[in-house]
Amino acid sequence: xxxxxxxxxxxxxxxxxxxxxxxxxxxxxxxxxxxxxxxxxxxxxxxxxxxxxxxxxxxxxxxxxxxxxxxxxxxxxxxxxxxxxxxxxxxxxxxxxxxxxxxxxxxxxxxxxxxxxxxxxxxxxxxxxxxxxxxxxxxxxxxxxxxxxxxxxxxxxxxxxxxxxxxxxxxxxxxxxxxxxxxxxxxxxxxxxxxxxxxxxxxxxxxxxxxxxxxxxxxxxxxxxxxxxxxxxxxxxxxxxxxxxxxxxxxxxx
Numbered sequence: 001x002x003x004x005x006x007x008x009x010x011x012x013x014x015x016x017x018x019x020x021x022x023x024x025x026x027x028x029x030x031x032x033x034x035x036x037x038x039x040x041x042x043x044x045x046x047x048x049x050x051x052x053x054x055x056x057x058x059x060x061x062x063x064x065x066x067x068x069x070x071x072x073x074x075x076x077x078x079x080x081x082x083x084x085x086x087x088x089x090x091x092x093x094x095x096x097x098x099x100x101x102x103x104x105x106x107x108x109x110x111x112x113x114x115x116x117x118x119x120x121x122x123x124x125x126x127x128x129x130x131x132x133x134x135x136x137x138x139x140x141x142x143x144x145x146x147x148x149x150x151x152x153x154x155x156x157x158x159x160x161x162x163x164x165x166x167x168x169x170x171x172x173x174x175x176x177x178x179x180x181x182x183x184x185x186x187x188x189x190x191x192x193x194x195x196x197x198x199x200x201x202x203x204x205x206x207x208x209x210x211x212x213x214x215x216x217x218x219x220x221x222x223x224x225x226x227x228x229x230x231x232x233x234x235x236x237x238x239x240x241x242x243x244x245x246x247x248x249x250x251x252x253x254x
């Protein structure tokens with residue numbers, strides 16, 4: 001009987017020493033903290049460019065100071081909400097859009113209140129914005145109405161400028177000057193003078209609707225040979241030649 005050879009025993013491998021998970025986590029956190037600290041102190045976390053556009057009546061220097069940011073400020077710690085809040089404190093600004101582009105670029109778009117009219121102040125021509133405030137007039141003067149006689153009617157003036165901002169520019173192209181003319185019946189009554197040589201009486205509230213067809217009225221009068229006069233546009237519309245104006249016609253407007 002053949003003797004069976006004993007099978008050699010498989011040598012046992014020494015178990016690997018277990019790595020302490022807590023130490024591994026601490027080491028990992030250490031390197032993450034180091035990386036974060038290095039990143040926030042690197043040029044990648046600095047504002048490298050500030051772009052501003054959309055403004056007309058404000059200077060870029062004033063806007064940058066008001067925004068409270070400058071080059072090399074921390075990029076990620078700079079709050080868009082804070083920039084918007086600071087800029088909208090300026091009375092000329094209606095709204096602001098701020099976008100941040102990594103790395104380091106901040107873009108700011110300024111929405112100023114619309115420019116709706118002009119006003120003379122101590123002999124200086126000023127631009128009137130839609131919220132009723134006056135700012136230095138731009139160098140180029142478009143065909144926009146001149147406001148006069150509103151010193152004692154600031155509340156009505158603000159209402160007027162808000163309404164003017166809603167009217168298409170082409171509808172205002174023939175309006176050269178607007179004056180307040182409040183009456184017992186119409187607290188917001190105004191008189192405006194057209195470049196086509198007509199004096200027009202209406203109200204601030206009715207102005208958008210009346211101006212929508214004012215050019216048609218003027219064109220119709222001119223076809224009939226009437227080149228000037230007073231046009232009353234209140235509850236009804238009518239035309240009066242200047243030579244027929246008298247005290248009774250003034251009283252009838254009350």
